[in-house]
Amino acid sequence: MSDDETMRAEEMIAGERVFNFSSGPAVMPLEVLRRAAEELPALPGVGMSVMEISHRSRWADEIFAETEARLRRVLSVPDDYRVLFLQGGGSLQFSMVPINYLRRDASADYLLTGYWGRKAIAEARREGTVHVAWSGEGHRFDRMPVAPEELELDPEAAYVHVTSNETIQGVQFPGDPLAGVDLGAVPLVCDGSSDFLSRPIDVSHYGLLYACAQKNAGPAGLSIVVVSDALLERGKQGLHSMLDYRRHAEAGSRYNTPPVFAVYLFRLVLEWLEDRFGGLERLGEHNRRKAELLYAALDEHADYYRGHARPEFRSSMNVTFRTPDEDTDRAFLRGAEELGMHQLAGHRSVGGVRASIYNAMPLAGVERLAEYLHDFRRRSG
Ligand SMILES: Cc1ncc(COP(=O)(O)O)c(C=O)c1O
DSSP: OOHHHHHHHHHHHHOOOOEEOOSSSOOOOHHHHHHHHHHSSOOTTTOSOTTTSOTTSHHHHHHHHHHHHHHHHHHTOOTTEEEEEEOSHHHHHHHHHHHHHOOTTOEEEEEEOSHHHHHHHHHHHHHSEEEEEEEOGGGTTOOOOOSGGGOOOOTTOSOEEEESEETTTTEEOSSSTTTTSOOTTOOEEEEOTTTTTSSOOOGGGOSEEEEESTTTTSSTTOEEEEEEHHHHHTSOSSOOGGGOHHHHHHTTTOSSOOOHHHHHHHHHHHHHHHHHHSSHHHHHHHHHHHHHHHHHHHHHTTTTOEESSOGGGBOSSEEEEEOSSHHHHHHHHHHHHHTTEEOOBOOTTTOSEEEEOOTTSOHHHHHHHHHHHHHHHHHTO
């Protein structure tokens, strides 16, 4: 049996787990949950729960060190980059980035690519001047910019901020954002929350990359920041310690009591990723295959389903579409639940249907949804 078939069989036998298409907190690998459950009362060789050990203990040292080492290997993080494990979700990064790097006498370039890009801009404006270098608002955020001529970049900007995948609209840069654009000395800052670890990226392209964990990395409560030494050194002085990247780097991500349990789960997720896929190359292909199955079903019935993103910018993580009307959307969602497919409703701000198919969503779940897309269309006449 393939891994997906094994998982399908196990899940059906258990009869407890449904296919969870939530945009986050999202489905976690079953193997990770089982291992965590097994080790919850007593971590092997420790005799205490991971939730009970000191964050300054040698066991925590090992967990942090191994998690970081795995992440560096999986993501090919260059030696002159630091990895930080922080709290406050993606949202705190909307504030920390400008607090650290947006000085009063400068401005930062932001790409308004959708709901999350807008949130990042709103927080940055509390700190200083924001220049919107590109906006997708005029076409309902159905695409990302690719051509340099589309962007109004300021060569003196403190940084350029992008969102690699807009979770709510379901639009994604086809590769590293702004890959073909000459940014000069301006560092690229990326909110990679909803496509983190889903495909290979070139970390050296970014000054700072951040992601909340609750899509591809683990549970909510942990955020991962990868930042170049050069940018780290450029941060403002005299910041509140908890808002200062440099302070967290000096303290090895343990300035205060960190969520050790969440970091431990992230380590298990990385182990799963490496054991099962070897790395991001194969995982990226797997994710592409899953997304293509759904988009092919939607395209086959393009007279009925209306996908949101333009084809070149379709997200491989969040597949967003509508049926002909809202009543039918609701009927679609009800029918899906009856078949064990949950949390498919679009975000409250946009409605419709959204299938989030992160790393841990098995192929079997996507196949079932693709089949349902065909059946639902046929039944509707
Ligand atoms: C792209 C993106 N950025 C930021 C966030 C905010 O993350 P959090 O809720 O952890 O603050 C989300 C949450 O879904 C997201 O999808």
